[in-house]
Amino acid sequence: MATAVWLPPLLFILFWWIFSAGSSFDLPIGVVDLDHTSLSRTLTRQCDASSVLAIDRQFATVAEGQRALTGGEIYGLLVIPANLANDTVKGLAPQPTVFYNGQFILIGKQINGAMQQVVGTLSAQVGGLQALARGTAPPAVVGQVAPVRGQITALFNRHTNYAEFLVSGGLPAIWQILIVCLTVLALAAEKRHGGLEQWAGRQPVRALLVKLAPYTLLLWLQGLLFLVGMYGWLGWPMHGSWTVLILAQLLTVLACQAMGSLFFLLGRDEVRGLSLAAAYAAPGFAFMCVTFPATDMGWPALVWRSLLPVTHYIEIQIHQANYGGSSLDLWPSFAALLLFAVPASVAVSLLRRFSREVAA
Amino acid sequence: MxxxxxxxxxxxxxxxxxxxxxxxxxxxxxxxxxxxxxxLKQVPREQSVLVVNHDGGALSRQLERMVEATPQVRISGHAQTEAEARHRFLEDGGIAGLLVIPAGFERDIRLGRSPVLAYAGDASYFLVYGTVIEGLATAAGTLGAEVKVARLLAEGQALPLAARRHTAFSVNMRPVFNTTMxxxxxxxxxxxxxxxxxxxxxxxxxxxxxxxxxxxxxxxxxxxxxxxxxxxxxxxxxxxxxxxxxxxxxxxxxxxxxxxxxxxxxxxxxxxxxxxxxxxxxxxxxxxxxxxxxxxxxxxxxxxxxxxxxxxxxxxxxxxxxxxxxxxxxxxxxxxxxxxxxxxxxxxxxxxxxxxxxxxxxxxxxxxxxxxxxxxxxxxxxx
Incomplete structure (x- = not known):
């Protein structure tokens, strides 16, 4: 029980700490400048000025740069062709190439976005100057350079901060693992101390409830703790109802406790119970869809996903924190959490049968 | 032993x-x-997007067809106003992004006034967001390039040159190792x-x-x-x-x-x-x-x-x-x-x-x- 008090907050803080840098990265990028003009140097400088990229090294040849990319020393390689400035003046639209590490997708996407932006801005500046030189009147230059402009809005997460995605999904995933495991360990403690026979005795259901209720309260409070940490202390936007969220957390704790009890009572063995808990809860994060969307999952993945309480919880959390919509839209998620009454009743009937066998 | x-x-x-x-x-x-x-599906595809088209002209419909043609997004419906779009976004669920085409879109392009398209993606899911914005930006970029080429052709340039001149220079982004991401x-x-x-x-x-x-x-x-x-x-x-x-x-x-x-x-x-x-x-x-x-x-x-x-x-x-x-x-x-x-x-x-x-x-x-x-x-x- 003492472990249950300090371990979860410690893990929550550790997990947040990993991502505490937010999204200003300075990812190391290499440059092969075959042009050596003021334009190519401007391009290099503007890459370095981006908050995401840092020009780490210059290479004389593409082969040297590729080797550094393959060895993981740099995440991207900007190759500026020999006549960038010349071809730009002639209107031949030359293309610098950026090779970036697609194996590390999250990092690669950052490089892609930042590079497009840097090159887009610089190209528009150069194009604007050319249009002016051709004699286009200044107000019309913008229309010449960019006939259509786009204004991008990130709905519901103004910062589009990777840390927020990963932390707000990762904390509930760790929380689910903790609840399931601590439930197994709490029941195992009864087996170790007085023996299950004596504990379950005549009133098995009452014994189970008395045993687990303090954990319910504690783990529920710890759930509240990470919510307060994210939406209070860190000040991430939260537009919905705290009541709805807190209620969802209570149901999630109960659902996970039902699964934990079931895992232990299947064999009344703490080692096997924890192995099952591990197999069940460890890949939870992958199924929560904070990274890969559920709309692109096949049915076997969706079935497994629906068996994890935390996937229903995260829908409610995202819905409340980001959209702040009406809680009526959430009834399927709440209903799914209530369905964990089924494993709970299986666990109770296993315990009842065991206590009858003991009595007989 | x-x-x-x-x-x-x-x-x-x-x-x-x-x-x-x-x-x-x-x-x-x-x-x-x-x-x-x-x-197993590797990359998210065909995310649902709502369109609010205040223009309704031929060019705006061409843009919609281009959006539909990208692998990243598909148009799942239209809304009359931004308010209605926002409402449906929250009520319907399963919608990942919005595209707002402003009134006078086609006229402004013809006059070289550079109208502003609004793209919005649901940033609660980071991969969904990136996919939606990528799809919409690709479609808008393609339309922009076509407009420029058409304009250069009208100015009397030959097609091959016009096709290349629409931008001062661009960048060729090539993922390596995991080329399909x-x-x-x-x-x-x-x-x-x-x-x-x-x-x-x-x-x-x-x-x-x-x-x-x-x-x-x-x-x-x-x-x-x-x-x-x-x-x-x-x-x-x-x-x-x-x-x-x-x-x-x-x-x-x-x-x-x-x-x-x-x-x-x-x-x-x-x-x-x-x-x-x-x-x-x-x-x-x-x-x-x-x-x-x-x-x-x-x-x-x-x-x-x-x-x-x-x-x-x-x-x-x-x-x-x-x-x-x-x-x-x-x-x-x-x-x-x-x-x-x-x-x-x-x-x-x-x-x-x-x-x-x-x-x-x-x-x-x-x-x-x-x-x-x-x-x-x-x-x-x-x-």
């Missing part, structure tokens, strides 16, 4: 314990199918190494912890009589052999099954896997000696999984990790193990480029091996 007899006794002890068999064989096999499950290729090669790492630690922890419990209860066994060095080498050999087969199953059959690239030669891969398994094995023996009850091995390993994944360097850039976390992660064999395997097998690095990681694995094997030997010997002396 001879060394071979100890090996045989260890082998029997492993297979006599259901929890170890369940974790080691069951876990590795089960996860080889469960873990790739969410990512597929999620299976991204997650699985790294996570599978971690699964081997974690299940091996649990298996060894259960075995060592279980024997500790038996010592405590006064049960007699072979592990109490053989010298620490013999017990350690036998245990590493038996677990190493089992895990060599399991590693071959993952990096061979599983990778081939999911179409994951295997660029390293068998010899290079083996050169990394051997110190990796020795380091993990020794760490597992250490954990087995330190835990008071065997089930704590499972708990410890399980709770370390997510922090280990995210500090291994393939998701979050290592340079952005807080320094204490970075150094703590270097203690786990999974950190150099995952990086060495990714670089050799997925990125095609030469062996000389991962020598640092390889040495780190050997160093871990030596330090944890020494520690394991000392702990085993200390227990024998206490007996």
């Amino acid at each position: 001879s060394w071979w007899q100890v090996c045989r006794a260890e082998f029997k002890a492993i297979f006599a314990e259901h929890a170890i068999v369940l974790t080691v064989l069951g876990g590795v096999f089960f996860y080889s199918f469960l873990y790739p499950l969410p990512y 597929g999620y299976v290729h991204y997650v699985i090669p790294a996570v599978f190494i971690l699964i081997l790492h974690q299940t091996m630690l649990i298996g060894l922890g259960l075995l060592g912890g279980g024997q500790g419990e038996k010592d405590h209860n006064g049960v007699r066994g072979y592990w109490q009589t053989v010298p620490a060095g013999v017990l350690l080498t036998a245990r590493l050999a038996v677990f190493g052999a089992i895990y060599l087969v399991l590693t071959m199953y993952y990096t061979g059959w599983s990778f081939a099954h999911y179409g994951i690239s295997r660029l390293a030669s068998s010899a290079e891969l083996l050169a990394v896997v051997v110190p990796f398994l020795l380091a993990v094995g020794s760490l597992g023996v250490v954990i087995g000696q330190l835990i008071p009850r065997r089930e704590l091995a499972t708990l410890l390993v399980l709770l370390s999984s997510l922090p280990l994944v995210f500090s291994a360097g393939f998701v979050w850039p290592v340079a952005s990790l807080p320094r204490p976390i970075f150094w703590a992660a270097q203690l786990a064999p999974s950190t150099p193990g995952i990086m060495a395997c990714l670089k050799l097998n997925q990125m095609g690095a030469e062996f000389s480029q991962i020598r640092g990681l390889w040495l780190q694995l050997w160093l871990q094997a030596a330090v944890y091996g020494g520690l394991a030997w000392w702990l085993l010997r200390r227990r024998l002396v206490v007996k």
Whole structure:
């Protein structure tokens, strides 16, 4: 029980700490400048000025740069062709190439976005100057350079901060693992101390409830703790109802406790119970869809996903924190959490049968 | 007992314990199918987008057709106003983005006034957001380029020149190693190494912890009589052999099954896997000696999984990790193990480029091996 008090907050803080840098990265990028003009140097400088990229090294040849990319020393390689400035003046639209590490997708996407932006801005500046030189009147230059402009809005997460995605999904995933495991360990403690026979005795259901209720309260409070940490202390936007969220957390704790009890009572063995808990809860994060969307999952993945309480919880959390919509839209998620009454009743009937066998 | 007899006794002890068999064989096999499950489609496609078209002209309809033609997004409906779009966004669910085409869009383009399209994506789901914005921006960029080309043609330029002149210069973005940016290729090669790492630690922890419990209860066994060095080498050999087969199953059959690239030669891969398994094995023996009850091995390993994944360097850039976390992660064999395997097998690095990681694995094997030997010997002396 003492472990249950300090371990979860410690893990929550550790997990947040990993991502505490937010999204200003300075990812190391290499440059092969075959042009050596003021334009190519401007391009290099503007890459370095981006908050995401840092020009780490210059290479004389593409082969040297590729080797550094393959060895993981740099995440991207900007190759500026020999006549960038010349071809730009002639209107031949030359293309610098950026090779970036697609194996590390999250990092690669950052490089892609930042590079497009840097090159887009610089190209528009150069194009604007050319249009002016051709004699286009200044107000019309913008229309010449960019006939259509786009204004991008990130709905519901103004910062589009990777840390927020990963932390707000990762904390509930760790929380689910903790609840399931601590439930197994709490029941195992009864087996170790007085023996299950004596504990379950005549009133098995009452014994189970008395045993687990303090954990319910504690783990529920710890759930509240990470919510307060994210939406209070860190000040991430939260537009919905705290009541709805807190209620969802209570149901999630109960659902996970039902699964934990079931895992232990299947064999009344703490080692096997924890192995099952591990197999069940460890890949939870992958199924929560904070990274890969559920709309692109096949049915076997969706079935497994629906068996994890935390996937229903995260829908409610995202819905409340980001959209702040009406809680009526959430009834399927709440209903799914209530369905964990089924494993709970299986666990109770296993315990009842065991206590009858003991009595007989 | 001879060394071979100890090996045989260890082998029997492993297979006599259901929890170890369940974790080691069951876990590795089960996860080889469960873990790739969410990512089988590799990249998100055809995200639903609502369109608010205030213009309604031919050019705006052409833009809509271009949006529909991108693989990233599809138009799932139209709304009359932004307010209605917002309402449907919250009520209907399943909508990932909005495209607002302003009134006078076509006129402004013809007049060279550069109208502003508004794209919005649901940023609650980061991959969805990126996909929607990419799709909408591609469509708008294509339309913009066509308009420019048409304008240059009208000015009397030849088509080939006009087709190239629409921009001063552009950038050619080329992902390498995982050229399709597929999620299976991204997650699985790294996570599978971690699964081997974690299940091996649990298996060894259960075995060592279980024997500790038996010592405590006064049960007699072979592990109490053989010298620490013999017990350690036998245990590493038996677990190493089992895990060599399991590693071959993952990096061979599983990778081939999911179409994951295997660029390293068998010899290079083996050169990394051997110190990796020795380091993990020794760490597992250490954990087995330190835990008071065997089930704590499972708990410890399980709770370390997510922090280990995210500090291994393939998701979050290592340079952005807080320094204490970075150094703590270097203690786990999974950190150099995952990086060495990714670089050799997925990125095609030469062996000389991962020598640092390889040495780190050997160093871990030596330090944890020494520690394991000392702990085993200390227990024998206490007996």
